[in-house]
Amino acid sequence: MLFYYKTILLATTLWLLGGCTATNTNRCDPHLNGTLWVQTAAEYQATAIQTYRTALRTLPRALKNRKWCAALEQSKPYTSLPPAIIMDVDETILDNIRYQAQRILEGSTYTPASWDAWVALKSASSVPEAVRFINHASDLGITVFYITNRACNRRSKDKTAYCPQKNETIENLLKVGIRRVPTQNVLLKDEREGWSSEKSSRRAYVASRYRILMMFGDDLGDFLPGVKQHTTLQKREHRIRKYANYWGEKWFILSNPNYGSWLNILPSPKTASLKGYERDLEQGL
DSSP states (O other): OHHHHHHHHHHHHHHHHTSOOTTOGGGGOTTHHHHHHHHHOHHHHHHHHHHHHHHHHHHHHHHHOTTOOOOTTOOSOOTTSOEEEEEOOBTTTEEOHHHHHHHHHHTOOOOHHHHHHHHHHTOOEEOTTHHHHHHHHHHTTOEEEEEEEEEOOOBTTBTTOSOHHHHHHHHHHHHTTOSOOOGGGEEEETSSTTOOSSTHHHHHHHHTTSEEEEEEESSGGGTOSSOSSSOOHHHHHHHHHHTGGGBTTTEEEOOOSSOSHHHHTSOSSGGGGOOOSHHHHHTTO
16 A cells, blocks of 8 residues: 555656656746746735735724834834834735746746846836735835845946945835835845844834834744744744734735745755655554
8 A cells, every 4th residue: 555655656746747857947946836826826816915905904903002013123112103114025025926937947046146137127026915005004104114135236337336236126116106115214135234134133223213013024034033044943933833923913924935044944855844644654544
């Protein structure tokens, strides 16, 4: 019986790969299914709509309650501070799935150079309902901050511009329909000393001036410090449970099956983290 199930599993795997060969490498790309899901699945659109509409319904309550705050970096007293929302950018507001799709079609992978070229195009579309939510929050007098791990880098062709990625990001945000994106509200990685890919320092910067009502992202690091490296699956799961009351109230996460700290912290080989049911078969369950 066990041999039978293993044979079926092998045959199914080969069928899913669709004849993975050197001349057909795009079918072997580990991001293929995730990219197809984001780019074509109505289910992806539904999850994004669900996330932002839930936040929209919660927003008046958060705004009215002066004791409401969403950032762990928020220090007291904060009740008299003006309200703000912190947004991640990529895969939270801007949808970069065409960049990933192009990598698959070309049989290539992510590189800093190809990503920087994509940022320069300012062609990302918007995640469903994100723009509507941001504009509504702005209309209510809430300041929106954009904390992104897009990095400030000089380009070889223009050594005088310190951070062209910032203006390009702002232009893309305006292009998808966000009405106001003040330059000082867009905080990029490496824009200032200490602003690393760990976003806690930038959240603290905003929290020192504003009462943070909500935070949005597609990665656990958009909400919590110390979850992007030198950690374990178990520790991350513990943090999720510890702050269970924040999700869907103060913290809102978007789906990203292609990349993120969830993937980076997995030990090698990544298949070691898969949990099958072979033991159940051996026990005759």
